[in-house]
Amino acid sequence: xxxxxxxxxxxxxxxxxxxxxxxxxxxxxxxxxxxxxxxxxxxxxxxxxxxxxxxxxxxxxxxxxxxxxxxxxxxxxxxxxxxxxxxxxxxxxxxxxxxxxxxxxxxxxxxxxxxxxxxxxxxxxxxxxxxxxxxxxxxxxxxxxxxxxxxxxxxxxxxxxxxxxxxxxxxxxxxxxxxx
Numbered sequence: 001x002x003x004x005x006x007x008x009x010x011x012x013x014x015x016x017x018x019x020x021x022x023x024x025x026x027x028x029x030x031x032x033x034x035x036x037x038x039x040x041x042x043x044x045x046x047x048x049x050x051x052x053x054x055x056x057x058x059x060x061x062x063x064x065x066x067x068x069x070x071x072x073x074x075x076x077x078x079x080x081x082x083x084x085x086x087x088x089x090x091x092x093x094x095x096x097x098x099x100x101x102x103x104x105x106x107x108x109x110x111x112x113x114x115x116x117x118x119x120x121x122x123x124x125x126x127x128x129x130x131x132x133x134x135x136x137x138x139x140x141x142x143x144x145x146x147x148x149x150x151x152x153x154x155x156x157x158x159x160x161x162x163x164x165x166x167x168x169x170x171x172x173x174x175x176x177x178x179x180x
Contacts, residue, residue: 026069033070110178125173130172133148158175160173
């Protein structure tokens with residue numbers, strides 16, 4: 001997972017928990033209004049002062065709207081809480097985990113290589129992971145053509161890299177054999 005995706009996931013998790021808390025507060029406020037039967041002092045004082053004849057209609061309307069808002073805030077709070085928990089439990093990529101994968105991917109299983117490929121990799125490991133192709137021919141005892149073909153196969157498997165080095169090539173080992 002990319003770093004930006006992890007940051008986005010963390011941000012969304014925090015926002016889900018915040019909205020869940022706000023929904024819980026709204027639920028409690030409207031629960032109090034429902035318990036009081038819609039008689040909220042602030043609203044009643046304001047409305048009764050201007051329109052004394054519609055007090056009961058307003059109280060019933062506030063009561064009904066409080067029920068709807070209470071149910072919606074409860075449901076949205078639960079949904080956001082579950083989303084936040086799901087995002088929290090979603091696996092994240094840690095730097096240590098990436099380093100472990102990098103170490104694992106930097107080694108190749110010797111069972112996947114042919115005997116002459118293993119020999120070339122072992123020769124390179126014994127010579128500080130790098131040597132010229134000419135020296136590799138001398139040390140391995142293989143012909144130039146055979147070394148060329150083996151190097152080409154190992155290069156295709158991304159086990160080693162080949163760089164121009166004067167009239168020859170420098171062969172650099174990119175991945176080591178796994179210790180068995």
